[in-house]
Amino acid sequence: MAVDRYEDVEFGEELPEFTPDIxxxxxxxxxxxxxxxxxxxxxxxxxxxxxxxxxxVPGIMSQGILAALIHRWAPTAQIQKIDTVFxxxxxxxxxxxxxxxxTDMDDESRIVEIDLTLCNEAGETRVLGTALxxx
Amino acid sequence: xxxxxxxxxxxxxxxxFDEVEFVVDAEDMVAFAQACGETAPHFLxxxxxxxxxxxxYASRYHxxxxxxxxxxxxxxxxxxxxxxxxxTGSIRAGxxxxxxxxxxxIFEKTGRSxxxxxxxxxxxxxxxxDIKVSTVDWRMVVRxxxxxxxxxxxxxxxxxxxx
Numbered sequence: 437m438a439v440d441r442y443e444d445v446e447f448g449e450e451l452p453e454f455t456p457d458i459x460x461x462x463x464x465x466x467x468x469x470x471x472x473x474x475x476x477x478x479x480x481x482x483x484x485x486x487x488x489x490x491x492x493v494p495g496i497m498s499q500g501i502l503a504a505l506i507h508r509w510a511p512t513a514q515i516q517k518i519d520t521v522f523x524x525x526x527x528x529x530x531x532x533x534x535x536x537x538x539t540d541m542d543d544e545s546r547i548v549e550i551d552l553t554l555c556n557e558a559g560e561t562r563v564l565g566t567a568l569x570x571x
Numbered sequence: 572x573x574x575x576x577x578x579x580x581x582x583x584x585x586x587x588f589d590e591v592e593f594v595v596d597a598e599d600m601v602a603f604a605q606a607c608g609e610t611a612p613h614f615l616x617x618x619x620x621x622x623x624x625x626x627x628y629a630s631r632y633h634x635x636x637x638x639x640x641x642x643x644x645x646x647x648x649x650x651x652x653x654x655x656x657x658x659t660g661s662i663r664a665g666x667x668x669x670x671x672x673x674x675x676x677i678f679e680k681t682g683r684s685x686x687x688x689x690x691x692x693x694x695x696x697x698x699x700x701d702i703k704v705s706t707v708d709w710r711m712v713v714r715x716x717x718x719x720x721x722x723x724x725x726x727x728x729x730x731x732x733x734x
Contacts, residue, residue: 454608456607456608457608462606463606465602465605465606466602466603466606466607468602469598469599469602469603469606469631470599470603470631471631472631495651495653495654496627496631496654497606497607499627499630499654499656500603500604500606500607500608500609500625501607503607503609503627504607504608504609504610504625505608507609507610507611507614508608508610511610511611514658515626515658516657516658517655517656517657517658518626518627518655518656518658519653519654519655519656520653520655521652521653522651522652522653565653
């Protein structure tokens with residue numbers, strides 16, 4: 437069930453996880469919108485030639501996916517800050533899982549802190565971060 | 572290459588080196604949001620009340636240069652270690668954003684895989700009403716051991732008569 441108000445949030449609550457679509461067409465859509473048309477994002481062969489395991493998802497797309505995780509959980513949430521660490525590449529056409537957990541709550545400001553992760557199929561964390569969210 | 576962090580900080584941190592303008596396009600806002608898996612109409616439908624860009628939208632913009640002139644690091648040797656976006660206002664379709672860049676911090680870290688130089692590139696975005704809407708910190712990393720190893724190998728080659 438979607439969260440509307442700060443009072444609906446529980447410390448330690450896990451956000452409903454989801455598997456984002458990082459298929460090649462979706463990544464191409466992103467790179468065109470963001471004007472990041474580079475082969476390492478949109479061409480597996482070209483990416484492999486430069487030593488990558490395949491075309492990789494742009495870091496800021498991963499960040500946007502983690503922001504979407506928050507909005508799917510709380511559609512009216514206002515993200516004040518989102519900080520992400522690109523620990524390792526996330527390969528295009530794979531099936532990662534993004535997760536979030538509420539790690540802090542400030543009753544006065546009505547801001548919650550959420551730890552975020554984006555893991556590959558092997559369960560390895562590729563992108564992690566935190567967000568401050570006002571409800 | 573050896574880096575003198577204190578000297579680099581004094582010379583480069585907090586000195587603006589780039590300013591550029593962008594006009595925000597509604598179609599790009601929607602495509603960006605769709606590709607990230609957003610479902611809320613206020614990110615996807617330009618006719619929705621309060622239609623606005625997703626929180627990290629400003630991170631898609633780049634200045635005319637990534638580092639100040641004379642900065643002693645080759646961009647090609649660096650990698651993108653992360654981004655932090657602070658949102659202080661909404662970005663709307665048709666907004667004219669001004670982005671100003673400076674180096675926010677330079678520091679060294681040593682981990683299991685060796686030393687790394689972190690360069691925090693900050694872009695501050697204001698809209699046409701001079702309201703600050705977003706601050707994007709881009710953490711660039713250069714592996715120090717890699718540059719040192721290369722230098723050592725070059726030195727070894729030179730000593731053995733190779734070039």
